[in-house]
Amino acid sequence: xxxxxxxxxxxxxxxxxxxxxxxxxxxxxxxxxxxxxxxxxxxxxxxxxxxxxxxxxxxxxxxxxxxxxxxxxxxxxxxxxxxxxxxxxxxxxxxxxxxxxxxxxxxxxxxxxxxxxxxxxxxxxxxxxxxxxxxxxxxxxxxxxxxxxxxxxxxxxxxxxxxxxxxxxxxxxxxxxxxxxxxxxxxxxxxxxxxxxxxxxxxxxxxxxxxxxxxxxxxxxxxxxxxxxxxxxxxxxxxxx
Ligand SMILES: [Zn+2]
Ligand SMILES: [Zn+2]
Numbered sequence: 001x002x003x004x005x006x007x008x009x010x011x012x013x014x015x016x017x018x019x020x021x022x023x024x025x026x027x028x029x030x031x032x033x034x035x036x037x038x039x040x041x042x043x044x045x046x047x048x049x050x051x052x053x054x055x056x057x058x059x060x061x062x063x064x065x066x067x068x069x070x071x072x073x074x075x076x077x078x079x080x081x082x083x084x085x086x087x088x089x090x091x092x093x094x095x096x097x098x099x100x101x102x103x104x105x106x107x108x109x110x111x112x113x114x115x116x117x118x119x120x121x122x123x124x125x126x127x128x129x130x131x132x133x134x135x136x137x138x139x140x141x142x143x144x145x146x147x148x149x150x151x152x153x154x155x156x157x158x159x160x161x162x163x164x165x166x167x168x169x170x171x172x173x174x175x176x177x178x179x180x181x182x183x184x185x186x187x188x189x190x191x192x193x194x195x196x197x198x199x200x201x202x203x204x205x206x207x208x209x210x211x212x213x214x215x216x217x218x219x220x221x222x223x224x225x226x227x228x229x230x231x232x233x234x235x236x237x238x239x240x241x
Contacts, residue, residue: 008057011212013204014161016138020057021206025049025116027077027241030208032165033057035064036137043068043136044085044092045156045165046208048077049116051084066092067136070128072167072208073153074100074121075180076113077241083119093125095134097145099152101127102182128154146195148188149176155195163204164215168241170195170205172213175224176241189228196225209241 011019020033029048036042042064047054058064066089071079074096082094104121112118128134130145134156144155149168153176156165168176169191178185201216218225 009212011204011206013163017161018061019163019206020061022050022054022057023209024054025077025080025112028209029077030206032206034136034139035061036139039137040064041137042066043070043134043141045070046072046078046167047081047085049080049118051081051088051119054081055085055088068093068095068134070095070134070156071100072156072165072169073097073150074103075150075168076103076116076118078167078208079104079121080113080116080118082121086122087119094122095126095128096124097129097143097152097154098127099145099147100150101152103150144195144198146188146191148178148184148186148191150180151182151184153191157199157203162200162202163206164195164199165206166195167208170218170222171207171209171241172205172211172218173222175222176208192225192228 007023009021016037018035018037022031024031025048029046031047031054032045034043040063069082069085069092128143132143134141139158142157144157146153146155146169153167153169155169178188199215203215205213
């Protein structure tokens with residue numbers, strides 16, 4: 001399923017799709033490049049740091065037309081190098097849910113910002129909302145608003161290739177933390193329930209950190225989800241993200 005490289009992964013899913021996953025910064029945020037092979041239209045999701053490394057990877061596999069840069073939410077480990085890509089690709093539209101706009105001016109991770117040489121984040125070209133469809137070549141990405149980890153967290157679902165990109169909402173085995181500014185555990189529970197009710201079990205889950213999984217696997221093995229559905233629900237939060 002994955003390429004030979006130890007850290008950078010290529011996900012083979014669908015004939016017309018190229019997916020490159022580059023974990024960046026000490027947080028190993030999954031920066032995700034998706035290209036339609038036929039049309040060369042492409043989208044970059046969560047370029048949190050190491051813009052040069054991500055760009056090199058993108059260029060390795062031929063021409064592309066970067067149409068969109070999308071952030072699953074605006075924590076710095078997901079948007080730190082959006083500015084780098086906006087400089088290189090001024091025609092690419094930067095898309096974000098409006099609920100996280102305040103993070104762009106109020107930076108809660110300033111020491112981390114220095115460490116990753118973060119770029120000032122540009123103002124989004126457009127705000128995303130529940131139900132929006134973002135077309136990239138033959139791919140249609142549906143925006144699912146999943147607040148909880150942050151007010152403007154989204155998941156990005158492509159039903160034809162059965163893939164959901166979950167940012168810091170859902171991880172393999174756990175869920176995003178809710179103790180950061182404007183995090184909300186009730187909302188996170190509701191968002192994860194919404195995902196589980198809506199997405200088929202075979203859907204591949206590509207989270208903002210850690211490994212790939214599936215919705216079905218998480219229904220069985222995810223401790224946060226098990227606790228949502230158990231009666232004495234006390235929810236341990238993921239201790240890192
Ligand atoms: Zn986050
Ligand atoms: Zn994160």
